[in-house]
Amino acid sequence: MVKFLKISEGSEANIYLQNILGTNIIIKYRRKKNYLIKEIDEDLRKHRTKKEAKIMSLAYSSGVDCPIPLIVSDYSIYMNYIKGNNLNKVLDKIKDVKFMQIGKLLYTLHKAGIVHNDFTPANIILKGTKFYLIDFGLAELSSNAEERAIDLLLMKRSINKRQYSHFIKGYSESNPFSKEVNDRLAIIEKRGRYQDRSLSLK
């Protein structure tokens, strides 16, 4: 008998914790969406599952602390369980200097040519004294400064100034592209969300 325990229900995936032969395994299962026609639904779930697993493997093999995809099926990724706390739950309990490590974590990811696109404390797990990055559901292969800057921005909005100053120090240390990315971040923040979005009103 295997025991399934649903530990999370996000906007597109359920997360199950399952014990297989004494080892805890996480299963990320992309649900069927009842509002999509079957063709789009299946295509998206298969495509996104495959892509997430591929990027997660690349991140892992590039030295990013993250889970390893063990088995990938059409709609599910089986990965190792990282037993710890989501960073958003313990944000104010950890020392400010620890945020340097999170900066380094992001630098390692960017160096591997990956942007996360959902780089928030909810997607970082603190296990012991080490931080692990999870949820590559929106990640893309990219070395674009703008996309990298968005990762910084998301984190900046979720933590306080002191925490961010350590975070950015960790990110920038011996990082050849940190200046370009920080400059781009400043531009994005000035711009707000504004862009021209109309064909006919020009």
Next chain:
Amino acid sequence: MILGIESSAHTLGVGIVDNGKILANSKRMYDIKESGMIPAKVADFHAENVYDVIESALESAKINIDELDGIGYTKGPGIGPCLHVGQLAASYLSYKLKLPIYPVNHAIAHIEITKHLAGFKDPLALYVSGGNSQVLGISNIPKKHYQVYGETLDIGVGNMLDNFARAAKLVPAWGSTVAKVAEGGRYIKMPYSVKGMDFTFTGLLTNAVRLLDSNKVSDIAFSLQETAFSMLTEATERALMLTGKTELVLSGGVAQSNRLRSMLMDMTKSHGIKFYDADNQFNADNGAMIALVAEEMYNSGATFGKDKLGINQRYRIDKVEVLW
């Protein structure tokens, strides 16, 4: 009692509200088929009709013009010359009747009237019009305003559908015709582009237009519509999860689409979220929504100096402080 004038695009609308009750919602529409959307021509049409429509609104509300307490008009976003007509008419009435005048953001008006009719307190909103497509909700930081959680990074979904309709030589060339043609169509794979809560439509449009030579129009129309609305629904679903809001309203011109409504209905049902879409007279451009927001401003005691009373063709919804 507040009168509101809407003139941002091809509709000239005049509405009257009294304590949230809609007493009149009169309108006249410029016929795009005549000579397309030439701004100066549409503005002329509005100028010729605005006082007639004001009178017919007063008539259907069964009130006298001097019973009014304030005048609202659409400040933007919209087409400059068209917005100008509404602004001038509102200024004139305000001057003549010595009434306060209220500049209203068009997108906020669409959302506020839907929220008002739904009786919702703090909904997430999917606002879909010709030039815009956004997922929004009220945020109190730093000041009370509509925060954009996600939006189109290129063109509005309405423009996208209209452009496809034109390329496919559908008449009239707009979204409801695409919907009709889509009936019975079969799915062809299309590029699907959602990034978090943002989305883009040009790739989809280009692909659909390219397929016109080699495929049935109904199949393309169906696939285009399914893909675009699925993208909007997914982005909205994400924003609902992120914000934890428990109500959703759908507003704006494209809210008249039955397929988009049914997708959002299915999505919200699966999460136990309340969903509301308004009667089509409020999804189409209308004066009642402008009057409603102007009344909310009036009730809040807000006043607007001359420097705030212009028009702004690109009036961003997240730049507006919500004073009510």
